[in-house]
Amino acid sequence: MALALSGCLVRTAADVVTAPVRVASGAVDMATTSQSEADEKRGRELRKREEELGKLERRYANEMRDCSDGDRRACDKARKTYGEMQVLLPSIPVEPEPR
Template identity: 65%
Template sequence: MKSLAFAAVLPVLLSGCVVGTVAGAAVDVVTLPVKVASAGVDAVTTSQSEADEKRGRELRKQDEKRGKLARAMADRCRKGRPLPTDTCATQPN
C-alpha cells in the first residue's frame, strides 16, 4: 500500500523538478545573447582604470628614456667629448 501511494505521488513530486529544469534552461537561452554581447563590448572597450594604467606605463617609459639620455650626456661631458647639442655645465676653477 505504501509503495502504491509513493508511486502515485512520485510523478507529482518530480514534475516540479522537470518544470524547474525547463524554466532554468529557458532563462539561460534568453540571457545568452546578452552575455555574449556584453563580453564583446568589454573586449573592444577600455575602462578608465585600464587607460590610466596604459598612460602611466607610457610616462614611465618616457622618464626612463630621458634619464638614459641625460646620463649619456653627463658621461660625455665628464669625458670631455660632448656633442654639439649637449649642454655641459662649466666647472669653476
C-alpha cells in the same frame, strides 16, 4: 510521486529555457567595458608611458654626460635614446600650465 516528478520536470524545463538568456547576458557583461574601467585602463597605460619616458630621460642625461666627456659610443647611444624619446612623446598628453 508523479506530482513531485512533474514539478521537477517543469523547473528543469524552465532552467533549460532561461539558460541561453543567462549565458548571453553574462557574455555581454564580460565583453562590455564600463566607462570607469576604460578610464582606469587609459590611466594605467599613460602612467606606464610616462614612467618609460622618465627612464629614457635619465638614461639620455647620463649618456650625454659621458658623451661630453669624450665617449663616442655614449654619443651614439644618446642619439638612439633621443630617437626613442621622440617616438614616445606624441603619446603623452601635455598638461596645461597653471594660471
